[in-house]
Amino acid sequence: MITKKRLLASAALAMLGAWTLTQAAGQGMMAPASPAPKFGASLDDVEVAATPRALPALPAAIRTRADALFTDADDVGQTRALLMLRDGELIYERYGAGFGPDTKLISWSMAKSITAVLTGFLVADGQLSLDGPAPVAAWQRSGDPRGAITLRNLLHMSSGLEHVENGDPIWQGDTVAMLFGDGAGDMAGFAEAKPAAAQPDEVFNYSSATSVILSDIVADTLTPSPNPEARRDAVRDFIGGRLIEPLGMASLTPEFDAKGTMIGGSIMHATARDYAKFGEFLRNRGVVNGQRLLPETWLRFMLTPSRNDAGYGGHIWLNRKRPAGVTPALWPDRGPNDLFACIGHQGQYIIVSPSQRVTIVRLGVTRDDQFPALRGHLADLTESL
Template sequence: MITKKLMLASAAVVMLGGWSLSQAAGQGGIAPASPAPKMGASLDHDVRGDMLPPLPALDPAIKAKADALFADEDDVGQTRALYVLRDGEPIYERYAPGFGPETKLISWSMAKSITAVLTGFLVAGGQLSLDGPAPVAAWQRSGDPRGAITLAHLLHMSSGIEHVENGDPVWQGDTVAMLFGGGAQDMAGFAEAKPAAAQPDELFNYSSATSVILSDIITDALTPSRNPAARRDAMRDFIQGRLVEPLGMTSLTPEFDAKGTMIGGSIMHATARDYAKFGEFLRNHGVVDGQRLLPESWMKFMLTPSANDAGYGGHIWLNRRRPAGAPAALWPDRGPNDLFACIGHQGQYIIVSPSQRVTIVRLGVTNDDQFPALRRHLADLTEAL
């Protein structure tokens, strides 16, 4: 038992890269980051050494704020990709050496917002109910308080299910146990077996396990099969038809556990350009090329604050002040009130500012002590735009 704990602790420490989940506004999903190439080569080239397509001349003040995310590595960590769009058109694109437009980078908890949109498609189609009891078989026994949990509670991280996102020591956290420990073979089963620790809407508890429960619910709505391959195929086909093809997110690659359940809280991969396409989809409130794919009512729900944390919506972060003692997620004192973001472990961001008509994707590796500086740099950039 001690050996197992030591192995889990060593793995988790390496995967965390010395970074506390709680200090990143609960951005769950922990796993090893790929080695960071040294800075120094020209960042205007992609991994093949080809010049990136020319972009329109950018205001020097904006360019300086964007470039600072690469230059100030000691302060903000390594920025591997920065991609900025205004009115849907790229105005800035830059990569660290060894990375480029075709490089797929991990989402970490940005995946949660993708899971929320997938849930919205099924609610809009009538296969799921936002306010009815969440269809989790283990919660439907008579007298089980979890039977009162709805999809809305899950999406707002207010289900009341017991969960410790970040343990001390690290291996005692539920996220590590689910992803790399005893729950890894059946992540949804692990998450759904947790007891109720509070009434729904009684408290906010950020939980990567909650997003896996949603993934399980989505998959059950798509196929009755318990065969892992069938479950994976059903989810992949669904994502292909609802996101990959209509949005052009051809690089989007979700990961699955051994039971065929998508790890919807933390592990997807895509290029910076494709993450930006998802951001643009949200900026346009579910409309692509003039065609509405997601109801306006679902976007309104996603952007409605959770009952106990105004800084969090329906599986997405809002640019609003969080409760006292909660770590900062965005920059409500500086940015527009309508700004929102998908945020992931180690500083992955899809920032959407509708009133500025802007979408920003920042991907990289940032440690806990660097997060205040990273948020300040990103706030500087959005302010300059």
């Protein structure tokens, strides 16, 4: 007999696979055909069709490697959107059938890097401390070892909390339980209730629950109200004023749980172009249109290897070798050391290579067994640039 937990896991997996399609359909995302823009146009100045467009100025070798992410679907899965920018100018843009420039697609764990930037704004404002105890009420009792956890520990995925990202079987992991199971009504409460399994900064433990704790801290910092609507409004206003409006990311849509906590580890939606704008913001070290929005020191922190995994910084993946026996996130043997990426479930990528002056966005659906091939294709593409 199929148990309740197995039914939950099956439903969760179905939701994981179908969420992007639901969002696309719900947004009415079929782009009308329109003339191809000139090569090198700004993201804000072009209207494109949902079909490949001729790019005569792009070298054939680069264009072929980019197109392969669509044509080699048996190897890399379905690519729904691929954008490439050099020096902030669009040099390649293509969408899969049924998707286009106005399609909002799910971030999955790319949201973690956005959450890190929001945290950085509050640290820069003096409202949070990177190395002070994380302001989580449940951890403040005398003798609670979790009281020593800092924002730095959370951002480095080294809090020491007993979080299990993906269980074996999957329904025994925290991610399914938090997003779709017993923890869904109060995701932060679920994540913050986990006991300490190690000392802070002792081990690397990648966890979406950790990012929800950061989201809870952001909301608590912005408003003292426990009212879910007040919390949502405060976070939406903050994101709008500090990120969406200055970057022009009009499509960015964060999701919230029933308590009004942003699901900052995995569920945001935006168009490929707006994800590219976030990548450009990071490539330009927090500067937009000549105006610094985020301190250089915060970007330096995000892009510095963490103590326990050199392939991970402050809620972002780095093109560095990871510990022995750990699956690589990027391609450190082939690309520049300054390359980094926001990476999400099923193959969502915002890849930034500052030394190449390049930002790449790839969105789609890739199975776990296809990831080595997808990484190889993306490494080929970045190498060709």
